[in-house]
Amino acid sequence: xxxxxxxxxxxEIFEQPHAVADSLLxxxxxxGRLQLDEMRLADEELRDIDxxxxxxxxxxxYAGMVAKYAIEHWTRTPVEVELASExxxxxxxxxxxxxxxxxxxxxxxxxxxxxxxxxxAQRAKVLAICNTNGASIPRESDAVxxxxxxxxxxxxxxxxxxxxxxxxxxxALYIAQVKGTRYGDEIEDIMAQLEAMPxxxxxxxxxxxxxxxxxxxxVGTRSVLFxxxxxxxxxxxxxxxKLKELAYIHAEGFAAGELKHGPIAxxxxxxxVLCVVPPRGRDHLHEKMLSGIQEVRARGARxxxxxxAGDTSxxxxxxxxxxxxxxxxxxxxxxxxxxxxxFACELATAMGxxxxxxxxxxxxxxxx
Ligand code: F6R
Numbered sequence: 001x002x003x004x005x006x007x008x009x010x011x012e013i014f015e016q017p018h019a020v021a022d023s024l025l026x027x028x029x030x031x032g033r034l035q036l037d038e039m040r041l042a043d044e045e046l047r048d049i050d051x052x053x054x055x056x057x058x059x060x061x062y063a064g065m066v067a068k069y070a071i072e073h074w075t076r077t078p079v080e081v082e083l084a085s086e087x088x089x090x091x092x093x094x095x096x097x098x099x100x101x102x103x104x105x106x107x108x109x110x111x112x113x114x115x116x117x118x119x120x121a122q123r124a125k126v127l128a129i130c131n132t133n134g135a136s137i138p139r140e141s142d143a144v145x146x147x148x149x150x151x152x153x154x155x156x157x158x159x160x161x162x163x164x165x166x167x168x169x170x171x172a173l174y175i176a177q178v179k180g181t182r183y184g185d186e187i188e189d190i191m192a193q194l195e196a197m198p199x200x201x202x203x204x205x206x207x208x209x210x211x212x213x214x215x216x217x218x219v220g221t222r223s224v225l226f227x228x229x230x231x232x233x234x235x236x237x238x239x240x241x242k243l244k245e246l247a248y249i250h251a252e253g254f255a256a257g258e259l260k261h262g263p264i265a266x267x268x269x270x271x272x273v274l275c276v277v278p279p280r281g282r283d284h285l286h287e288k289m290l291s292g293i294q295e296v297r298a299r300g301a302r303x304x305x306x307x308x309a310g311d312t313s314x315x316x317x318x319x320x321x322x323x324x325x326x327x328x329x330x331x332x333x334x335x336x337x338x339x340x341x342x343f344a345c346e347l348a349t350a351m352g353x354x355x356x357x358x359x360x361x362x363x364x365x366x367x368x
Contacts, residue, residue: 006349007154007345007349007355007356008153008154008356009154009156009158009246009341009345009355009356010345010355012152012153012154012158012159013158013159013205013338013341013342013345014205015149015150015159016158016159016162016201016205016338017198017199017201017202017205018198019147019148019149019150019159019162019163020162020163020166020197020198020201020334021198022148022149022150022163023147023148023149023163023166023167024166024170024194024195025148027170027191028191032184032188033177033184034170034173034174034177034187034191036145036170036171036174038138038143038144038145038146039127039143039145039174040142040143040144041099041125041127041142041143043178045125046099046174046175046178046179047178047179048097049077049097049098049099049125049175050077050078050097050098051077051078051079051080051097051098051099052071052077052078052079052080052098052099052100052101053079053080053081053082053087053092053094053098053099053100053101053119053124054067054068054079054080054081054082054100054101054102054103055081055082055083055084055087055100055101055102055103055112055115055116055119056081056083056084056102056103056104056112057083057084057085057104057109057111057112057365058157058241059105059156059157059160059161059238059241060103060104060105060109060112060157060160060161060164061081061083061084061103062161062234062235062237062238062241063103063129063161063164063165063168063234064081064101064103064168065081065233065234065237066165066168066231066234066235066330066333067079067081067101067103067165067168067169067171067172068080068081069230069231069330070168070169070172070231070330071168071171071172071175073172073330074172074173074175074176074181074182074190075172075175075176075179075181075182076179076181077175077179083111084102084109084111084112084114084115085111085115085368087115087118087119088114088115088118092119094119094122094123094124095122095123095124096123096124096125098119098124098125099124099125099126099127100115100116100119100124100125100126100127101126101127101128101129101171102115102116102126102127102128102129102130102137102141103128103129103130103164103167103168104128104129104130104135104137105130105131105132105147105149105152105157105160105161105164106130106131106132106135106363106364107128107130107131107132107135107136107137107138108132108135108136108137108364108366109137109364109365109366110365110366110367110368111365111368112137113136113137113140114368116128116137116140116141117140120140125142125143126140126141126142126143127141127142127143127144127145127171128140128141128143128144128145129144129145129147129164129167129168129171130144130145130146130147131146131147131148131149131152131160131163131164133146145167145170145171146167147160147163147164147166147167148163149162149163152363153356153363154355154356155245155356155357155358155361155362155363156242156245156246156341156344156355156358158341161238161337162201162334162337162338165333165334166194166197166334169190169194169330169331173187173190173191190328193327193328193331194331196327197327197331197334197335200325200327200334200335201334201335201338203325204324204325204335204338204339205338205342207322207323207339208342210322211322211339211342211343211346212342212346214304214320214322214343215342215343215344215345215346215347215350216346216347216350218272218347219347219350219351221249221272221347222249222250223249223250223251223271223272224240224243224249224250224251224271224272224273224274225240225251225252225253225254225263225266225267225271225272225273225274225296225301226239226240226251226252226253226254226273226274226275226276226340227253227254227255227256227259227273227274227275227276227289227292227293227296228253228254228255228256228275228276228278229255229256229257229276229278229285229288229289229292230278230285230329231278231329231330231332231333232276232277232278232289232329232332232333232336233253233255233256234333235276235332235333235336235337235340236253236254236255236274236276237253238253238337238340239251239253239274239276239337239340239343239344240252240253241253242340242341242343242344242345243343243344243347245358245361246344246345246347246348246353246355246358247344247347247348247351247353248348248351248353248358248359249347256275256288256289256292256293257288257292259292259295259296260295264295264296264299267296267299267300267301268299268300269300270300270301270302271300271301271302272301272302272304273293273296273301273302273303273304274303274304274305274306274340274343275289275292275293275303275304275305275306275318276306276332276336277289277290277293277305277306277307277308277311277314278329278332279308279311279326279327279328279329279332280308280311280313281329285329286311286313290313290314290317293305293314293317293318294317297317297319302319302320303317303318303319303320304318304319304320304321304322305317305318305320305321305322306322306324306336306339306340307321307322307323307324308323308324308325308326308327309323309324309325309326310326322339324336324339
């Protein structure tokens with residue numbers, strides 16, 4: 001059932017173009033308007049929503065961080081993202097115009113389930129983004145967006161994450177459509193860009209061998225840092241989590257702008273720093289990221305940069321360069337996560353670890 005792959009995880013990484021395409025399937029009606037089958041929240045209810053709180057754990061939490069950028073940008077609705085395990089304990093401000101979005105691949109994560117019970121008790125509307133039909137979390141929610149990743153067997157989430165991202169973008173666009181914060185043709189443009197993503201992910205996967213080689217060259221590495229900005233920040237956190245859980249290597253992700261507020265003290269000669277470079281655009285994100293990369297390199301870091309095709313400005317500062325397809329900044333996580341998955345999977349494998357069953361971890365965490 002591994003279809004010739006050595007690990008479920010690797011198989012699932014390579015299934016991502018398909019999984020993303022499946023998660024986009026059937027989301028538009030004959031007129032091209034977005035429709036979400038299991039939405040079950042009336043347009044009036046959605047229009048009344050004045051705050052969104054996203055709750056999730058681990059990798060799903062990082063999907064939530066990306067969702068915040070997309071939802072706020074496209075819908076102008078304020079979004080908080082909170083670790084499910086922390087949510088209940090801070091006396092969150094919730095009422096009937098709050099939409100709580102719970103993101104969970106398994107649908108059984110106890111922390112997330114308890115958090116939505118708490119939200120419901122305070123009359124919030126709850127929407128689940130889930131990959132498992134009929135699991136506890138969608139059962140306890142008012143509405144569901146199912147991701148169509150298919151069963152995820154490897155303990156580390158891969159296609160689960162990418163399809164969660166798709167669901168988050170769809171939710172954001174749906175709210176934009178209902179609230180009228182984005183015009184139909186804009187929504188169609190973004191949908192078209194989303195529909196191009198499976199091909200872009202395939203392009204990244206075609207370059208797997210380069211990432212594998214780089215990964216194998218890192219056997220013996222004791223620590224790796226990950227830097228990102230904007231939607232690339234959660235990608236950096238995800239890259240670090242994958243490396244911790246699979247290769248048992250100390251890894252940390254930082255928002256690149258925070259470097260100078262402390263983490264830059266960690267940089268020493270030869271330290272690998274993986275940098276998720278935002279696409280070049282109108283704002284100054286790209287330039288800011290570049291200067292962050294120069295800073296760490298000047299202090300001896302060895303930089304591995306993920307940057308879009310055609311971005312030559314990065315070349316002088318990258319010890320290794322992994323190219324990403326040219327996509328909008330908000331959608332970049334869909335391509336940028338993939339080399340980081342490949343990197344962690346290959347490095348862990350080269351170290352002789354079981355990537356499908358990493359030590360101390362379980363696929364569904366049903367205890368709080
Ligand atoms: C990391 C990973 C975990 C899960 C987390 C939440 O690779 O798989 O961090 O993302 O335990 O699980 P779900 O999404 O099932 O609630």
